[in-house]
Amino acid sequence: MHYTSIQNDKMKKLHKLSQKKYRDAISLFLVEGEHLVLEAYKQGVLEEVFLKEGEIFSIDVPISYVNEKVMKYISQLDSPPPILGLCHKYDKAKLGNRILVLEDIQDPGNIGTMIRSSVAFGVDSIVVTKKTADVYSSKAIRASQGMLFYVSIFEMEIEQLVPILKKNKIPIIGTKVNGGKMLKDIEKFSKFAIIMGNEGLGVTQKTLDVCDTYLYIPMQKQCESLNVGVAASIILYELDKKESYE
Amino acid sequence: MHYTSIQNDKMKKLHKLSQKKYRDAISLFLVEGEHLVLEAYKQGVLEEVFLKEGEIFSIDVPISYVNEKVMKYISQLDSPPPILGLCHKYDKAKLGNRILVLEDIQDPGNIGTMIRSSVAFGVDSIVVTKKTADVYSSKAIRASQGMLFYVSIFEMEIEQLVPILKKNKIPIIGTKVNGGKMLKDIEKFSKFAIIMGNEGLGVTQKTLDVCDTYLYIPMQKQCESLNVGVAASIILYELDKKESYE
Numbered sequence: 001m002h003y004t005s006i007q008n009d010k011m012k013k014l015h016k017l018s019q020k021k022y023r024d025a026i027s028l029f030l031v032e033g034e035h036l037v038l039e040a041y042k043q044g045v046l047e048e049v050f051l052k053e054g055e056i057f058s059i060d061v062p063i064s065y066v067n068e069k070v071m072k073y074i075s076q077l078d079s080p081p082p083i084l085g086l087c088h089k090y091d092k093a094k095l096g097n098r099i100l101v102l103e104d105i106q107d108p109g110n111i112g113t114m115i116r117s118s119v120a121f122g123v124d125s126i127v128v129t130k131k132t133a134d135v136y137s138s139k140a141i142r143a144s145q146g147m148l149f150y151v152s153i154f155e156m157e158i159e160q161l162v163p164i165l166k167k168n169k170i171p172i173i174g175t176k177v178n179g180g181k182m183l184k185d186i187e188k189f190s191k192f193a194i195i196m197g198n199e200g201l202g203v204t205q206k207t208l209d210v211c212d213t214y215l216y217i218p219m220q221k222q223c224e225s226l227n228v229g230v231a232a233s234i235i236l237y238e239l240d241k242k243e244s245y246e
Numbered sequence: 247m248h249y250t251s252i253q254n255d256k257m258k259k260l261h262k263l264s265q266k267k268y269r270d271a272i273s274l275f276l277v278e279g280e281h282l283v284l285e286a287y288k289q290g291v292l293e294e295v296f297l298k299e300g301e302i303f304s305i306d307v308p309i310s311y312v313n314e315k316v317m318k319y320i321s322q323l324d325s326p327p328p329i330l331g332l333c334h335k336y337d338k339a340k341l342g343n344r345i346l347v348l349e350d351i352q353d354p355g356n357i358g359t360m361i362r363s364s365v366a367f368g369v370d371s372i373v374v375t376k377k378t379a380d381v382y383s384s385k386a387i388r389a390s391q392g393m394l395f396y397v398s399i400f401e402m403e404i405e406q407l408v409p410i411l412k413k414n415k416i417p418i419i420g421t422k423v424n425g426g427k428m429l430k431d432i433e434k435f436s437k438f439a440i441i442m443g444n445e446g447l448g449v450t451q452k453t454l455d456v457c458d459t460y461l462y463i464p465m466q467k468q469c470e471s472l473n474v475g476v477a478a479s480i481i482l483y484e485l486d487k488k489e490s491y492e
Binding site for chain 2: 109113116117119120121122143145147150184217218219220222223224225226227229230233234237240241244
């Protein structure tokens with residue numbers, strides 16, 4: 001197929017995928033650029049490719065061509081890449097044993113960074129609360145470097161999650177700027193659910209109340225806190241190190 | 247003073263501070279929002295405050311009022327805060343012993359995050375190469391959460407830096423995705439210069455050639471690399487931990 005008009009119904013549909021509401025409704029999302037298209041393909045979630053006229057790309061899913069105007073219309077980036085992929089959200093596996101919980105995280109870059117670090121350090125499941133920004137936004141997927149496809153994502157409120165964790169004897173670990181155990185002193189965990197809170201507010205008191213353990217990362221006194229993506233990554237690094245190498 | 251026109255020469259000057267070239271030429275930069283204005287004040291670099299008409303703020307540097315149009319003109323943000331501060335770059339102290347080197351880092355968010363983590367983990371000096379994006383951009387300062395004011399910043403090429411490091415017997419530590427020592431196994435360093443490379447390219451070969459030690463952060467095989475801000479933060483965390491708590 002060759003699309004040259006932004007009035008085309010299918011192109012309108014792709015354009016609307018910039019909205020979380022629409023992504024949720026039809027369980028599809030876009031990835032932009034060759035690297036992400038290939039990662040999506042490897043994981044079997046790639047449905048169709050949209051290529052700028054004149055570009056060459058070979059892959060065994062349907063390929064359609066679009067002109068520059070249409071590419072600008074369907075892309076969510078200021079400088080659209082020459083290739084977009086339409087993907088389906090995959091069926092969720094069962095919640096795993098090494099879980100990162102994102103409670104009301106606002107910045108898509110932070111979300112993507114945490115997904116990338118999660119895969120680096122052996123997390124198998126990511127739980128996002130309703131108030132967390134969408135993991136399927138173009139920005140979050142780019143920041144994840146396609147690592148999104150290597151973890152199971154669950155949208156769930158903390159109240160729904162806690163009974164499942166308790167039943168499966170998965171310790172709930174809350175993070176505080178101060179208080180609790182110093183990160184380096186925590187024991188080895190083969191199962192865990194780490195809770196990371198909103199950029200400005202931290203983990204909510206309600207959620208801290210249901211945690212089994214608390215930990216903090218010691219730092220010099222001039223600095224009040226770390227970027228949430230950095231804090232999560234340091235914690236996951238330390239847990240993975242204890243599990244794998246000590 | 248009360249400014250109501252974007253034709254005013256002083257307002258034009260503030261507007262031009264969005265350009266690195268101009269910030270370099272006059273050694274001034276802007277910070278946006280109350281938190282950063284107060285951090286700048288605490289460090290003695292705040293020269294003047296620009297407040298939106300109708301706002302109240304008390305501080306012992308000159309305060310000028312601007313209307314909404316002028317605020318939008320001088321701010322570098324889509325949604326300008328009600329307060330901006332004009333700051334001077336401070337005189338550089340001598341290069342310290344705990345140094346983070348940013349070689350050609352492109353993303354201002356990554357730069358700010360690394361500055362924030364540097365202060366958290368006891369780095370005293372940050373060296374940026376000419377190709378690194380400006381640490382005094384509005385985005386980088388915001389991502390640093392004002393921690394910029396707690397480290398000494400030096401703009402210097404690697405070739406200029408290396409002789410100083412060698413003379414002061416400061417070990418140069420290069421980071422690689424693979425190869426070198428596993429991070430957890432590196433010895434304690436009371437002096438170090440950690441080199442972090444460009445987001446896409448990593449540390450240049452030329453720079454790797456002058457390093458004394460190499461290290462890497464072990465990770466699961468699905469993930470090729472970490473976000474550069476995350477990688478730097480994990481390394482600094484581990485070095486600070488060894489120095490302070492082991």
